[in-house]
Amino acid sequence: MTTHQDFELIKEADVPELNTKARLFRHRGTGAQLLSLENDDENKVFGITFRTPPSDSTGVAHILEHAVLCGSRKYPVKEPFVELIKGSLNTFLNAMTYPDKTCYPVASQNVQDFYNLIDVYLDAVFHPRITPEILEQEGWHYELDDPSRPIVYKGVVFNEMKGAYQSPDGLLGRYSQEALFPYNTYGVDSGGDPQYIPDLTYEQFKAFHQSYYHPSNAYIYFYGDDDPAERLERISQYLNEFEAARVDSAVPLHPRFDQPRQVTFPYDAGEETDLSKKALMTVNWLLPEVNDRTLMMSLSILSFILMGTSAAPLYKALIDSGLGEDVTGGGLRGHLRQMYFSAGLKGLALTDVDQVENLILETLGKLVQEGIEREAVEAAFNTFEFSLRENNTGSFPRGLSLMLRVLTTWLHEGDPFDMLGFEAPLAAIREAYLKDPAYFEQLIDRYLLQNDHRVTVVLEPDPALRQRQEAAEAERLEQFRASLDDRQLQEIIEHTRRLKQMQETPDPPEALATIPGLTLADLDKQGKNIPLAELDVNGTKTLYHDLFTNGIVYLNVGFNLHTLPQELLPYVSLFTQALLKIGTEDEDFVKLTQRIGRKTGGVWPSTFTSAIKDQTEGTAWFFLNGKATMAQAGDLLEIMRDILLKVKLDNQERFRQMALEEKAGEEASLIPGGANVVDTRLRALFNEANWAEEQMSGVSYLFFLRRLIEEIEQDWLSVLMRLEDIRRTLLNRDNMLCNVTLDEANWGQFQPKLANFLSALPARPMSLARWTPQASYRFEGLTLPAKVNYVGKGANLYDLGYTLHGSHMVITNFLRTTWLWERIRVQGGAYGGFCRFDSHSGVLTFLSYRDPNLLATIDNYDAAAQFLRQVELSDEEITKSIIGAIGQVDAYQLPDAKGYTSLVRYLLGITDEIRQQRREEILSTGPSQFRAFADVLERVKEQGFVVVLGGQEEIEKANQARGGDWLTLRKVL
8 A cells, every 4th residue: 555654545446447546645744635546547647736716807826827837946947847848758738727726737658757847846836936027027017118108018918818808709708607606706817807917916926826825725636657655755845844724715605696697798899890790698507516426427418418519409499590600608617616507609689689598498498398309318328428438538638637527526625536436426327317217307497497596698799899998008007107207217117128138038057957857868769650551441441550449449431632623622621510410311410410429439520631741732631530339330330321321411501500600610719729820821822732721721711601601592502512512522432541440359340340331332433633722812911809919920941942850840849948938928928939840841830829019029030040040059958859859759649549640641651760760860959950940940031921810900000110011901800
């Protein structure tokens, strides 16, 4: 048994569902709790969490989350966090602020790296170097470098939240939560409202850390295959410095409303003139505390039944009403002490808000009276059970997902063990349902229909809001300036200079040397390969990966999009969705969706496009993906066959609904995904594959959707004809590629079934279409209602003379964590600044995220070459960047991701030999490669193209500064 003199064991149990031994400890000196989960997962996870309930919307919890990672007692450098990013093999390294907690998790497959990360994070949270200057840098400060110019606010979180407050969907979620909890900590914004962030004082900031960042208020978590005794030893070294303290951080239960409420908030609608259908709304219910695992899982299953798919009854009723463009709300939210349920519409008229509210209540009432379809319940049960057993968290570490789950109860004096297993509560719910088939209907009636703690939240478009907010901010700053005498004004200027000087001054070598790190000897010289067999199954090329998948088959059925003429590319996304969301000759889409839920682990479409090195034409594929247990494999293939052969595309109204939802989704992603929007737009300028991707998913696609919606209404037959052309062209066995990930024993059973599935599909000669990309922009300003920018600049390095070498990963990793981090984020105040290089196409892009600057950011991109030439590159610095690059190459993957990665490598012609060569080039990177890369970046400065997404006023200012129409303006929202 794992024991340690400084800890007492409170509870232990085996969790067979997770193949895990769980032990809960309490630190004798401070009362800190430690949950230790022992299993064979090599992707080890550590996290320390503090309960941090803010009392206002100054963002103190969020700013402190940033600030504690800016140097500590043991590691006196400006940003240990960035030093770790540079030279760690981490599989996760970040921190997160929630409405009631702040989490500091790390993950790594390398045990020494894992210990290094833990040590830096523990010193950061308990002994941070939170000086006034760090609050100013990460939170907010007054900035003035010229007495003739106005004073402005700067700060990373200030600008991050300015960007966040420009997303109507994000605002709706914030306001829905705050309206449900007006009287406790959930009624304020822990992230920070830009209007109130400048109210935060250093004294409040410092006091918040002293109040809450104490071991007596800590929840410590370990997961994975590391030594459980070593866990306790390492933690005790920090905790033993403290004595027990009384920390008042409890979040009280919110008192219940005695009647429903409705509240309305404005949002920035920019210069939009047609506001007739621009409102958003949700209906929200406060639910019980998250201390009953069975009830929580029951409500989660109910939420899936009601809202989990486009065929779910509440989701479908909202879409079918035609009152809005897309569903919003998301159903059950279980991350706070009390759960809540949210459902609504966006893209509706203000005059229809009451009608939508009534529709939601009537739909729920009808379900209670008439009952929920049994197939819908069975689909929800199977979907939930499959998800729990598969435990597939994608690139997100499994242990971290589990940590966030246990914190829901553990944080509020509950038992963390309640959230580990799932067999018992799932069995209890099944038994309750079998005894009473109206089990879920009763949940609807009790927790929704009979629940008066209900708030309808409405977001109203206000085209003048931004002007009022900017005027209020300007007035506040002007009043502050008017209160200053000449001496105080000069002090602001001098303080701005000192802050910039501090930011620009490099850490001394002796301080950097304190950061623990690996050496090149700790790295595997040989890369890990994924098993691949290239087979012929019934005339179709099939890639097979013999990997242990715990009895789950992962199947990707691919269709070559290069057979389509280019004018059909914008239809691809909606066509692939229609295969699953429009119904077949035998089943409407509701029955089809229920069947997928009952009989499989999921079926979904995706596309993959990429340039291929040294080839003019790239690769572009549509994949129909599925997963199932071996017992369900036959059902999976039958469903896929029906989807491909029997889809009934002639459903004008359903297709129009899908197009409206797709448009709303694309518009909603513009602001939160602004850097990706700019990146996609830039890359489309340089090669055929990226151009095709932009046609199918970028700004061009959004413009296409707006035109398509009108065409569906006015000329449906022409649209239908194009959809049928796509089906006829793509559905061809000679145009296909299958990819299977499964262990060898089960492959023997699955292969004949796959062969039978393929035999039912048509086969005929195919021909590839020639695409001729044409871009009408080189320097472009995409405008939307925004107070921050997303700034991109890019070029094809191969066209500029660069010869591919694996060192590019080391150099771009170095650029991201030094020059771009310091100039764009730390000094510029943007939330992020980075660069991406695609070795297949040769395209490099510089990008910024939630950036208050525009021209200054471009100048920093252009100065990257000079930085690489002049920077002093120590062996230690290069080694860090090499380790960071290897960490990216060796990213942790679950079996399905490994199989898909191998498929992508196959399509791109990347052999294991090529990968090993690149790895050796990474490991041998030296200063000469940095200087050579600087030469090509100098040409990017002169020949690169620019795309900016941001507010029209800022883009026009940049044009004026550049002497005219430098950026062609194009309104996107």
